[in-house]
Amino acid sequence: MEFLSYIVSGISLGSIYALIALGYTMVYGIAKMLNFAHGDIIMVGAFTVFTISTTFGLPPIVGIIGSVIICTVLGVTIEKVAYKPLRQASSLAVLITAIGISYFLQNAALLIFGSGTKSFTSVVNIPMIKLFDGQLTISGETIATIVVSVIIMIALTLFINHTKPGKAMLAVSEDRDAAQLMGINVNTTISVTFAIGSALAAVAGTLLCSAYPALSPTTGAMPGIKAFTAAVFGGIGSVPGAMIGGILLGIIENLSKGYISTQFSDAIVFAVLIIVLLVKPTGLMGKKINEKV
Amino acid sequence: MAPLLQVENIEVYYGMIKALKGVSFEVNKGEIVALIGANGAGKTTILHTVSGLLKPKTGKILYNGKDITKTPAHKIVSMGMAHVPEGRRIFSELTVLENIKLGAYTRKDKDQIAESLEYVYERFPRLEERKNQVAGTLSGGEQQMLAMGRALMSNPDFILMDEPSMGLSPLLVSEIFDIIKVINERGTTVLLVEQNAKKALSIADRAYVLETGLISLSGDAKSLMNDNSVKKAYLSE
Secondary structure, three states: OHHHHHHHHHHHHHHHHHHHHHHHHHHHHHHOOOOOOHHHHHHHHHHHHHHHHHHOOOOHHHHHHHHHHHHHHHHHHHHHHHHHHHOOOOHHHHHHHHHHHHHHHHHHHHHHHOOOOEEOOOOOOOOOEEEOOOOEEEOHHHHHHHHHHHHHHHHHHHHHHHOHHHHHHHHHHHOHHHHHHOOOOHHHHHHHHHHHHHHHHHHHHHHHHHHOOEEOOOOOHHHHHHHHHHHHHHOOOOHHHHHHHHHHHHHHHHHHHHHOOOOOHHHHHHHHHHHHHHHOOOOOOOOOOOOOO | OOOOEEEEEEEEEEOOEEEEEEEEEEEOOOOEEEEEEOOOOOHHHHHHHHOOOOOOOEEEEEEOOEEOOOOOHHHHHOOOEEEEOOOOOOOOOOEHHHHHHHOOOOOOOHHHHHHHHHHHHHHOHHHHHOOOOEHHHOOHHHHHHHHHHHHHOOOOOEEEEEOOOOOOOHHHHHHHHHHHHHHHHOOOEEEEEEOOHHHHHHHOOEEEEEEOOEEEEEEEHHHHHOOHHHHHHHOOO
8 A cells, every 4th residue: 555655646746747847858859959947947937826825815726827827938038038049059058058047047036035945835725535444645736736737748749739839849840941841930839839848837836836845946956857857768859758757757756765765766766767778768758860861 | 024033143151161152043934944963062052042941141032023032931931932852851750641731831721721632642642542651651752752742732833842853763753753744734833953964854944054052054954955064964975
């Protein structure tokens, strides 16, 4: 029963990683860049909910909607201001810029909210459920996280495969020039991708802080790196890969915490990544990259 | 009548390297115009510049009398120009039908799109047979047909074709060139880039010979085919 409870909470944590990993993997697939500021969008999302719902006392749903809107605008703005001028630059320049944006967001939050850890009030209002005569309890946050994540992943998959902007995303990710020759506006497609990724980060931040209520300007850093790991684990650029990679990573992390060591769980997570990359360098669902000679 | 496409003295750079050193040519409505020349002469660069993927440093491109020198590639498509790029550049992870439908990305009228789809299937029956197949699994010839069919889905007045014969068997090359002729006879103007100069000149009305970023020779296709220097350099006679 202990095992089952680790698995369930692992799926829940992993769903949050998956939501964040989707942002990394879609941006990588379409804009061909690693947006290391993505983790900090999570933090901005959580602080927005905190400000709207705890400081101003408005209902949680207002906080969530506000957070999604602010993160979407922020993500698109960051892309336009910081990354778009570097479209032709080396990937190293873009990577350094992304790290710069990450520091900028963390320090801006430090300036506005201070360094102290805030106690985040959960936005979830579902009672916990007890199964197997109370041997297995599942918290409302866990249920909400899994349900919300599953809905989002299904919706996203449908969006990508069955709508025009979704098809444009697939086309741009495979061949940017050929996509332009179809009449697809690459800049718009990249903006849409950042918008979706950032909106997902806002949701992930809210869910994360509802389950683990400590909120500080560096809240997004560790989940950001883990989600990046999950994206690479699943095969960076692959949407199903990010989903599977995220959930597996959450389960591995929780099982290591439960059975091996709490302190070592992060090390184990990253060790798994190293092993996967050694055995299958493109990740679980990654595609073989054919370089044109 | 003003030409459909008028390219005036364009210079194009890849970083510090000057790929086109002042190229001018024109394509009239209804023509098939061939650009021939050796590898690296700048043929593909010209097509990329015309369709907006590359921007010239100097010079001007007029299409239908409109200056499109600075127009982004994705907007040029809806002006009636389609580009079948070198190496097909199909979306190999999508299905054949998804590829074809992306060709109609800029169009809204569902009935007209369906009409174009029917035309493409009529032209390339093999694409209909394989419409649900993942495009990457098609043979080279089928991929070329897909790239052409995809371009036709934008219902173009003007189509740029880059090395449609590349890597195909002689039989398929003839088939592809027959189709280019048919497309042209149906009213689409064609600008054709080919290394297979003999084939290209055999269907073209006029041609330009390109040598390291400059046009060295031009004229109607028949007279170029009998030109001694062309014969020697490009027709391997």
